[in-house]
Amino acid sequence: MAAAAPPLLPTTVLPAETVTATPAPTSVSSADANPAATRAFLSRLLDSVKRALSGARPWPELVDRTALSRPDSLSDATARLRKNLAYFRVNYAAIVALSLAASLLAHPFSLAALLALLAAWCFLYLLRPADAPPLAAFGRTFSDRETLGGLIVASTFVVFLTSVGYLIFSALTLGAALVCAHGAFRVPEDLFLDEPDQANGGASVNLLSFVSNATGGRV
Numbered sequence: 001m002a003a004a005a006p007p008l009l010p011t012t013v014l015p016a017e018t019v020t021a022t023p024a025p026t027s028v029s030s031a032d033a034n035p036a037a038t039r040a041f042l043s044r045l046l047d048s049v050k051r052a053l054s055g056a057r058p059w060p061e062l063v064d065r066t067a068l069s070r071p072d073s074l075s076d077a078t079a080r081l082r083k084n085l086a087y088f089r090v091n092y093a094a095i096v097a098l099s100l101a102a103s104l105l106a107h108p109f110s111l112a113a114l115l116a117l118l119a120a121w122c123f124l125y126l127l128r129p130a131d132a133p134p135l136a137a138f139g140r141t142f143s144d145r146e147t148l149g150g151l152i153v154a155s156t157f158v159v160f161l162t163s164v165g166y167l168i169f170s171a172l173t174l175g176a177a178l179v180c181a182h183g184a185f186r187v188p189e190d191l192f193l194d195e196p197d198q199a200n201g202g203a204s205v206n207l208l209s210f211v212s213n214a215t216g217g218r219v
Helices: 030-053 074-087 089-105 108-126 144-160 163-185 195-200 207-214
Strands: 135-137 140-142
Touching: 074 089, 074 163, 089 108, 089 163, 108 144, 108 163, 140 144, 144 163
Parallel strands: none
Antiparallel strands: 135 140
């Protein structure tokens, strides 16, 4: 009698696991975006400075000694100053800026502190991309509001609790005094404003709107 065949065991073939490759997300890092924002900001700043300086009056006309005379009264000095401010506004702004620059260059510590403060504002708040990760320091992360508060506190300390604030105030006061003295003694009878200057207020730059556009509306 033949031996019975062994029973067949059921077998199950499992389907091969399908592996779907997930593409790695592509994103632009803040390190790549930050230099681009810095270049754009500096380019706009340079263009704005060029446009502002293009409205300057000839410097020989500003220092013309034959046009200087003592005002007859305080009202005459005020009227002269008002007209000269409207005509020489770009030149006067340059004089005040030169006074501030000379004072800072004569005090390297104050200049370094001011530049460090300006760099902190630019790279920690103004020029940071909107999608940049929160600032991480000292083992914790800081939100934009906390970063802004820290920058305000640092600015208050540098400007009001060190010699930087006194230096800036004295330089601006000296520049304003020079402008007022020249404006009061310069006879404005031969000065004529162009119609575009009278309508638009000259080639001066609206600083607040410029900074707002350059920083992406963060200010």
